[in-house]
Amino acid sequence: MVSKKLITSLATSAALASVGFATVGQVVPQLGSQVQTTQAATSAINNYINNNNIQPVSIQYRAGTFNKMFGYENGVGKPEGVVIHETATPGASAENEVSYFSWSWPTTQTYVHAFVDDKEIINIHSADYGVWGAGQTANSKYIQVELCRVSTTDQFARSVANQAYYAAFRLVQYGLPFTPGKTVLSHNDVSRMYGETTHTDPVGYFAQWGYSMDQFYDLVGKYYNQLKGSSTNNNNNNNNNANTNNGNNTSKGIIRVKDGSKPYVILYSLDSSNNTMSRITNRALGTGTDWQTDQTKDINGVKYYRVATNEWVPENTVGQVIKALA
Numbered sequence: 001m002v003s004k005k006l007i008t009s010l011a012t013s014a015a016l017a018s019v020g021f022a023t024v025g026q027v028v029p030q031l032g033s034q035v036q037t038t039q040a041a042t043s044a045i046n047n048y049i050n051n052n053n054i055q056p057v058s059i060q061y062r063a064g065t066f067n068k069m070f071g072y073e074n075g076v077g078k079p080e081g082v083v084i085h086e087t088a089t090p091g092a093s094a095e096n097e098v099s100y101f102s103w104s105w106p107t108t109q110t111y112v113h114a115f116v117d118d119k120e121i122i123n124i125h126s127a128d129y130g131v132w133g134a135g136q137t138a139n140s141k142y143i144q145v146e147l148c149r150v151s152t153t154d155q156f157a158r159s160v161a162n163q164a165y166y167a168a169f170r171l172v173q174y175g176l177p178f179t180p181g182k183t184v185l186s187h188n189d190v191s192r193m194y195g196e197t198t199h200t201d202p203v204g205y206f207a208q209w210g211y212s213m214d215q216f217y218d219l220v221g222k223y224y225n226q227l228k229g230s231s232t233n234n235n236n237n238n239n240n241n242a243n244t245n246n247g248n249n250t251s252k253g254i255i256r257v258k259d260g261s262k263p264y265v266i267l268y269s270l271d272s273s274n275n276t277m278s279r280i281t282n283r284a285l286g287t288g289t290d291w292q293t294d295q296t297k298d299i300n301g302v303k304y305y306r307v308a309t310n311e312w313v314p315e316n317t318v319g320q321v322i323k324a325l326a
Contacts, residue, residue: 043210043211043212043215043218044210045153045156045157045160045209045210045211045215046215046218046219048153048154048157049157049158049160049161049219052157054157054158054161055161056121056161056162056164056165056166056223057119057120057121057162058121058292059114059121059123059166059169059292060120060121060122060123061123061285061286061289061290061291062098062122062123062124062286063124063264063286063289064098064101064102064111064124064125065101065102065103065105066105066111066124066125066131066132068132069129070129070130070140071128071129071130072129072130072140072141073140073141076128076129077128077174078174079127079130079141079142079143079170079174079176080141080142080176080183081141081142081143081171081176081179081182081183081184081185082142082143082144082145082166082167082170082171082183082184082185083133083134083138083142083143083144083145083185083186083187083189083190084145084147084163084167084184084185084186084187084202084213084216085112085133085134085144085145085146085147085186085187085199085201085202086146086147086148086149086201086202086205086206087115087146087147087148087149088149088201088205089148089149090149090151091149091151092148092149093117093119093120093148094115094116094117094119094120094121094122094148095120095122096148097115097146097148098115098122098124101115101124102124105132109132110132110133111125111131111132111133112124112125112131112133112144112145112146113125113126113127113131113143113144113145114144114145114146114166115145115146115148116145116146116147116148116159116162116163116166117147117148117150117155117159117162118150118154118155118156118157118158118159118162119158120162121162121163121165121166123166126286126288126289126290127143127170127173127174127290128288131144133146133187134187134190134191134196134197134199135190135191135194135196135197136196137194137196138190138194138196138197142185142190143170145163145166145167147159147160147163147202147205149205153209156209156211160211160216160219161219163216164216164219164220164222164223165223167184167220167223168220168221168222168223168224168226168227169223169227171183171184171224172224172227172228173254173290178220178221178224180213180214180217180220180221184217184220186200186201186202186203186213187199187200187201187202188200188201188202188203188213189213253292253293253321254290254291254292254293254321255290255291255293255305255307255313255318255321256288256289256290256291256318256319257285257287257288257289257291257307257313257317257318257319258287258288258317258319259287259317262287263286263287264284264285264286264287265284265285265286265287265313265317266279266280266284266313266317267279267280267283267284267285267307267311267312267313268280268304268311268312268313268314269310269311269312270297270299270304270310270312275299276299276300277299277302277304277312280311283311285307285313288319291305291307291313292307293305293306293307294306297312302314302315302316303315305318
């Protein structure tokens with residue numbers, strides 16, 4: 001790694017043991033490409049995203065190694081917004097950064113919730129809890145996501161689309177309004193507001209691509225409106241027939257999985273030939289993590305939620321349906 005941001009912060013609670021294995025889950029976000037934000041895309045980058053119908057990738061959830069589990073100032077699961085960072089490390093991918101941070105954070109005293117590049121969004125710490133990314137005050141308020149540096153216009157466009165989607169997704173998940181500079185803000189904003197750090201990212205990196213936070217806000221607004229619009233449509237449709245098809249129900253949204261006795265939740269795969277579920281032995285979900293789901297299925301009287309192409313969790317491990325999306 002060429003450079004890393006060193007931000008010393010105070011831990012505010014006792015450490016908890018982290019899950020001892022990484023897990024990955026993917027459900028591609030369903031975003032209608034025709035839905036437009038109320039603000040016009042005002043940059044060549046946003047126009048490029050729109051003209052090429054670039055869609056954000058799915059969020060991957062992995063059990064990270066950061067074991068300082070502290071709630072926000074308003075409580076666990078109550079963030080006030082999202083802080084936008086960039087890594088200042090040319091050429092390092094999201095995978096590279098996740099690997100580096102997994103072992104370096106005790107020394108660097110730095111950790112964030114997610115890393116984003118042009119190909120991946122990797123979430124490595126539950127957004128219900130704070131991290132060490134932007135000074136003590138910001139750490140007690142905000143979810144924090146790092147953008148990886150890339151080398152081409154196409155890569156940059158895809159990476160900011162992914163970061164904007166992640167920010168919008170978190171706002172919708174936690175029922176927060178989209179308010180530029182308040183619920184979505186840069187590390188530069190945080191430095192000016194609280195005076196606890198001197199970092200100005202991602203302003204300088206954005207400028208290298210002729211981009212700005214205002215233009216990024218347009219993109220966040222686009223995805224936020226799509227997600228909120230889907231949620232509103234779902235609520236207004238009031239689908240009493242459950243869209244049943246051979247036991248499959250459309251049930252798009254966000255669920256939080258948990259197991260009171262284990263640090264992980266067991267996954268199952270569906271064998272459609274005999275309509276049975278089999279336990280997956282080499283992967284699992286970290287307990288307390290949030291997952292996108294797009295359908296449910298009833299097998300032998302048990303309701304299962306799909307969290308990846310053929311990975312399902314039983315209803316008794318779904319601690320909360322956080323947000324229903326169409």
